[in-house]
Amino acid sequence: MKRVTTRPTPPAPIGEAVPRRDALAKVTGAAQFTVDLGMPGLAHAKVVRSPYPHARILSIDTAAARAHPGVIAVVTAADLPDVELLYGHSIADHPLIATGKVRFIGEPVVGVVAEDPVTAEEAARLVSVEYEALAYATDAEAALAEGAAILHEKPGEQRPHRGFEEDIRRTHPNVCSQSRQHWGDVESALAGAALVVEGEYRYPRCYAYAMEPYNAVASWDRGELTVWTSGQHPYMVREDLARCFHLPLASVRVIVPYVGGGYGSKSYTKVEPLTAALALRAGRPVRLALSIEESILTTRGDGATIRLRTGFDSDGRILAREATILLDSGAYAENSPLVGRKAANRLGGPYRIPALDVTCSTVYTNTVPGSSFRGFGAPQVTLAGETQLDEAAERLGIDPVELRRRNVLRPGESAWPGVRGIDADLVADLDLAADELGWAAPLPPGHGRAICLSASDAGSEPVTTSVVRVHADGSITVTCGSTEIGQGSSTVLAQIAAGEMGVPLDHVHLLQSDTSAVSFDRSTGASRTTTLMGLAIQSAARDARSQLVAWARESLATGDDEVVEMPGGVRVGDKVHGWGAVVKAWFGGAMGEAIGRGYLRRAGATEVMPPFWEVGCVGVEASVDEATGEIAVHRLVTVGDVGCAVNPQLVEAQDVGAAIMGLGMALREELVYEDGTLMNGNLFDYRVPRAPDVPEFRSVIAERGDGVGVYGAKGGGEGSLNPVAAAISNALRRGAGIELREVPFTPERVWKAIQERDRARSAAHGGHAVQGEAGT
Amino acid sequence: MHELVTIELSVNGVARSLLIEPRETLAEVLRDRLGLTGTKVSCDAQVCGACTVLVDGLAMSACTYLAVDADGRAVRTVEGLATDGVLAPVQQAFVDKAAFQCGFCTSGMLMAATALLEDNPTPTREEVVRGLEGNICRCTGYVPIVEAVLAASRAGDAAGAARIEQGSENSGGAR
Amino acid sequence: MIPRFSLVRPHTLDEALAAFEATGGDAAYLAGGTELLQVMKLGFAQIGTLIDVKRVPDLKGIERRPDGWLRLGAAVTHREIERSELVRHELPALAGLELHLANARVRNAGTIGGNLAFAEPHSDPATFLLACGATVLLASPSGRRELPIDEFVVGPLFTAREADEVMISVQVPPAAAGEGRSYDKLAFFERPAASVAVRLTVRDGAITAATVAVGSVGPVPALVAGAAEALLGADAGGDGLEAAVTAASGALADIEAEADLNGSADYKRHLAAVLLRRAVAAAIREAQADA
Structure with a gap:
């Protein structure tokens, strides 16, 4: 790891690679995940799922299942008249259990609760459901074709105040939302361009494979609901649960233990409403633990088809961009409308573009619902945008890094009117990546290098709170709604609290993700936690300190004693008192507590949206086996432009993890549908990266203090994923002379691109075949 | 019954x-x-x-x-790796290298590493990579895991440390 | 989850066969379980009784028979084969293949017999053993029979084994003088995209006998006679080899191939041709080292 720092030094331990606080629990097996929880009387649920991509439910016969020994409850939609079945934070169109018809293979139709999971599974096999098959569409183009089957006969209820209301436009019965981003006069800019690059790019539907499958435990007690879940957004889940079960927010408690992977796939609500409904009917606490096969049938990333035109002047300056994006969003809205909005916002990348017009439609299809997935529209559109920059560089004879230098937004410059200026120095980032990659060094034959960028309006909404409680012994409890999903929030946020309170790290205890015990946070996603929860904790710590200083003045100072705040406490006259002593003095004994509150909203530093930009900067060196089409990535470089690395080891961990996930998507990952059926819905056939797939990795962390967060911090964790596919495509354009526009770059697709290249070369050489490169 | x-x-x-x-x-x-x-x-x-x-x-x-x-x-x-509250070397190496994130793969990864190191106490980087081929981690990108296992190997005390700093001489590239 | 079943753990072959008969047919033999238990989990098989044959001595052991054939007990694990000094010496390509099969855990639990009996079209051992001319020995209450691999594997996930038959062992003939055997595969996902096994004999510098088997490409591992014929008579060390290998590759152009997640039928045939070139070279190396 290389660190490049031009920011002031923050108070320790902020900025230090302290060991993760969850380390001991996780290396000894003691860490408790939702799937590890047990409780007296716990019953177990299994789900009967739709075998049809689209069908009307004619009848459900549950008699045999109900009669099976050990079965506690068998639940269909008809058994839940007292429950609001439709949930969804943007559009409430998703039934927690199928009502009337099914819209994808794998949709839950019946829930079975039994004394143990095997008995539940046995009983589930005894349920018989009669369906009438309906016409279906399993990709966006098919869903928009003349006469296509309509998934939702009427639009779902739009939920208010989500920030993208204007995007919920049903321009076609199968269009869920349509987002437009535009400025300038695109047509005349393109007409005057020296070069217009045009193309269609495809990004697949992907599965995040969080290794802990979706699972939850629900328990009812005197009309109040407690749910333990493997989710990223406990407060969003609470809201959906309160709405489904007609409860006040205060009567729903959502607790998130350690989470076995998220990557966006555990954003928002998944299995929690169904689990709670089953527990309600069973009259027992119920666990619903999905298998990985069932998790694949629960949420995926949105696939994309992007038609893009970019106009350049003869110096390689971008004049205009015009794009149409179709997102394949699956059977229900979930979070796809927001993914669509972000795809439209992110298509421009971190570049100065005088005119732009992007329309992005999210389309309902009879497939697993698409929703949040790390990168959130950015990997999809970055593939298109960055590929076109290198195509232009080649055609204009300009070095592709130089072409980017000419176009990147300069610090503070806004991509479009009213938006926060870019809070990164991308020219400097490009130089760092070029150095690490060895941009100018000689290359082995067939190898190519590329550097690609991305820019994401990140952070979601700044609606975040925290409480800092200073105890009588000087130890501190920080409560926050941010979830530890492996990214290290429990370490980083404790570092911020310790730094702000001036106490050793081991004085700080963090309590996270229990909606009845900690105060509100919107979500754990969009790379927002370090930045936004960090600010809320900083604000709460400052509130606590100002109270404590006032208390010291009131209780410890006499006469004209000067009270001076210092790290970890106050100096009163010539005596130093720790925070605990101040608490005790003010309460007049050995007990008491100071409570600092931190609120973050759209005001002050976080008024202009987005709260920060997350930029990605990735370099690769790659080559291809001409005989098989298999790609080899030899070196992978990331520049983590994070403003201030509160914990550099964890920043690097995010960058490498994101980049390797991006590598998996670029080369192998794709949910393959044939005739309405998912062909690789298991970990055997859906291949994620393995240890031997990892190239030499080099990480650079750039810290220029230019973020809105504490000491100039801003988020990371997605940026290093977004440009990977484009960087590989561009490296192979330069190294092997092939065009790759459809992710994943499977060996067969690459092999075909090689043949395409050879045909083109052969035609260019007057019909003589070019020998020796693609032979067997 | x-x-x-x-x-x-x-x-x-x-x-x-x-x-x-x-x-x-x-x-x-x-x-x-x-x-x-x-x-x-x-x-x-x-x-x-x-x-x-x-x-x-x-x-x-x-x-x-x-x-x-x-x-x-x-x-x-x-649960049996640590003895009397003292982490096994491979566990300690996972802590030192932050060779986990969410932790869901970690137990299996530690056991696979234990089997690997008991079979071959002085593995090369390539042998570690091959030995862990059958264990998936979706968070870390494997880089810190491979470093941790090398560090925990018998060679890891001295020569391994130098090898880790050098970077991957055997990285055959993505397959 | 694995559904409920009854378990019998016999200690002799007779006990195992009797246990099967006692169930009236609602039973299956269990060894490593890496395939069978997975199939049961997925609900593809409901089986009343599993008869665990891991303790049956007849199914154990790796040895060279007096006639030179290598005998592998059906319940021998992949790991045992991979680490067997005898296999490494007699049949190094099999030891090498086993080392790259699935993952360490599957190799530790899974058996050669289970692999062959499952008849997964992408099976590495089936393709290699087919080229080697290996046989499987089956036993049932009505007696024993020995089948060559191509008569044993009759379709994807389908063998000639009757339900009441248990596989006892696999027999591999010894290498003739100047014979080399090789196996190579390309795998981009969990299972191979294509695999090729070559067995050939080099006498006085020329290929005098050849067998080519292709796996993972079609529904079953298949012998490709045309490819083998094209290699016959070729000069193993000289210029003639290139033309022979090209001709042999050409013979792969119309083998039965099925598209799967690895790619189209055409692409998989192409991969087989790429592998054939590598496998021929490796087999010649072994043949000449042997000579």
Whole structure:
């Protein structure tokens, strides 16, 4: 790891690679995940799922299942008249259990609760459901074709105040939302361009494979609901649960233990409403633990088809961009409308573009619902945008890094009117990546290098709170709604609290993700936690300190004693008192507590949206086996432009993890549908990266203090994923002379691109075949 | 009443006699009957390695290994790695290198690494990479895991440290 | 989850066969379980009784028979084969293949017999053993029979084994003088995209006998006679080899191939041709080292 720092030094331990606080629990097996929880009387649920991509439910016969020994409850939609079945934070169109018809293979139709999971599974096999098959569409183009089957006969209820209301436009019965981003006069800019690059790019539907499958435990007690879940957004889940079960927010408690992977796939609500409904009917606490096969049938990333035109002047300056994006969003809205909005916002990348017009439609299809997935529209559109920059560089004879230098937004410059200026120095980032990659060094034959960028309006909404409680012994409890999903929030946020309170790290205890015990946070996603929860904790710590200083003045100072705040406490006259002593003095004994509150909203530093930009900067060196089409990535470089690395080891961990996930998507990952059926819905056939797939990795962390967060911090964790596919495509354009526009770059697709290249070369050489490169 | 069988096995050095159904996997017995929830089940298809435990020293997928097959054998799980509260070298190396994030693969990864190092105490980087090929981590990108296992190897104390700094001489590129 | 079943753990072959008969047919033999238990989990098979044959002595052991054939007990694990000094010496390509099969856990639990009996079209051992001319020995209450691999594997996930038959062992003939055997595969996902096994004899510098088997490409591992014929008579060390290998590759152009997640039928045939070139070279190396 290389660190490049031009920011002031923050108070320790902020900025230090302290060991993760969850380390001991996780290396000894003691860490408790939702799937590890047990409780007296716990019953177990299994789900009967739709075998049809689209069908009307004619009848459900549950008699045999109900009669099976050990079965506690068998639940269909008809058994839940007292429950609001439709949930969804943007559009409430998703039934927690199928009502009337099914819209994808794998949709839950019946829930079975039994004394143990095997008995539940046995009983589930005894349920018989009669369906009438309906016409279906399993990709966006098919869903928009003349006469296509309509998934939702009427639009779902739009939920208010989500920030993208204007995007919920049903321009076609199968269009869920349509987002437009535009400025300038695109047509005349393109007409005057020296070069217009045009193309269609495809990004697949992907599965995040969080290794802990979706699972939850629900328990009812005197009309109040407690749910333990493997989710990223406990407060969003609470809201959906309160709405489904007609409860006040205060009567729903959502607790998130350690989470076995998220990557966006555990954003928002998944299995929690169904689990709670089953527990309600069973009259027992119920666990619903999905298998990985069932998790694949629960949420995926949105696939994309992007038609893009970019106009350049003869110096390689971008004049205009015009794009149409179709997102394949699956059977229900979930979070796809927001993914669509972000795809439209992110298509421009971190570049100065005088005119732009992007329309992005999210389309309902009879497939697993698409929703949040790390990168959130950015990997999809970055593939298109960055590929076109290198195509232009080649055609204009300009070095592709130089072409980017000419176009990147300069610090503070806004991509479009009213938006926060870019809070990164991308020219400097490009130089760092070029150095690490060895941009100018000689290359082995067939190898190519590329550097690609991305820019994401990140952070979601700044609606975040925290409480800092200073105890009588000087130890501190920080409560926050941010979830530890492996990214290290429990370490980083404790570092911020310790730094702000001036106490050793081991004085700080963090309590996270229990909606009845900690105060509100919107979500754990969009790379927002370090930045936004960090600010809320900083604000709460400052509130606590100002109270404590006032208390010291009131209780410890006499006469004209000067009270001076210092790290970890106050100096009163010539005596130093720790925070605990101040608490005790003010309460007049050995007990008491100071409570600092931190609120973050759209005001002050976080008024202009987005709260920060997350930029990605990735370099690769790659080559291809001409005989098989298999790609080899030899070196992978990331520049983590994070403003201030509160914990550099964890920043690097995010960058490498994101980049390797991006590598998996670029080369192998794709949910393959044939005739309405998912062909690789298991970990055997859906291949994620393995240890031997990892190239030499080099990480650079750039810290220029230019973020809105504490000491100039801003988020990371997605940026290093977004440009990977484009960087590989561009490296192979330069190294092997092939065009790759459809992710994943499977060996067969690459092999075909090689043949395409050879045909083109052969035609260019007057019909003589070019020998020796693609032979067997 | 379902058929039950008695098995006698050692789990982390402790003799156990259990009455179980033949259908129960070792993962189910460890987690549900013995409360050893450190062993995780993810893919449930012997692909991901999250449920890796050692049976008579050999790595097995506890998700698909019948508990009756452990009858008369010695089973080791992540809970048995530390002795008297002192982390095993491979655990300590995982802490030092931050070789985990969410932690769901970690138990299996540690057991796979343990089997690897017991079989080959001085592996090369390539041998570590190959040895962990069957264990998936979705968070870390494997880089810190490989470094941790090398650091925990017998060579890791001295020569391994230098090798880690050098970077990967054997990285054959993405396949 | 694995559904409920009854378990029998016989100690002799007779006990195992009797146990099967006692169930009236609602039974299956269980060894490593890496395939069978997975199939049961997925609900593709409901089986009343599993008969665990891991304790049956007849199914164990790796040895060279007096006639030179290598005998592998059906319940021998992949790991045992991979680490067997005898296999490493007699049949190094098999030891090498086993080392790259699935993952360490599957190799530790899974058996050669289970692999062959499952008849997964992408099976590495089936393709290699087919080229080697290996046989499987089956036993049932009505007697024993020995089948060559191509008569044993009759379709994807389908063998000639009757339900009441248990596989006892696999027999591999010894290498003739100047014979080399090789196996190579390309795998981009969990299972191979294509695999090729070559067995050939080099006498006086020329290929005098050849067998080519292709796996993972079609529904079953298949012998490709045309490819083998094209290699016959070729100069193993000289210029003639290139033309022979090209001709042999050409013979792969119309083998039965099925598209799967690895790619189209055409692409998989192409990969087989790429592998054939590598496998021929490796087999010649072994043949000449042997000579």
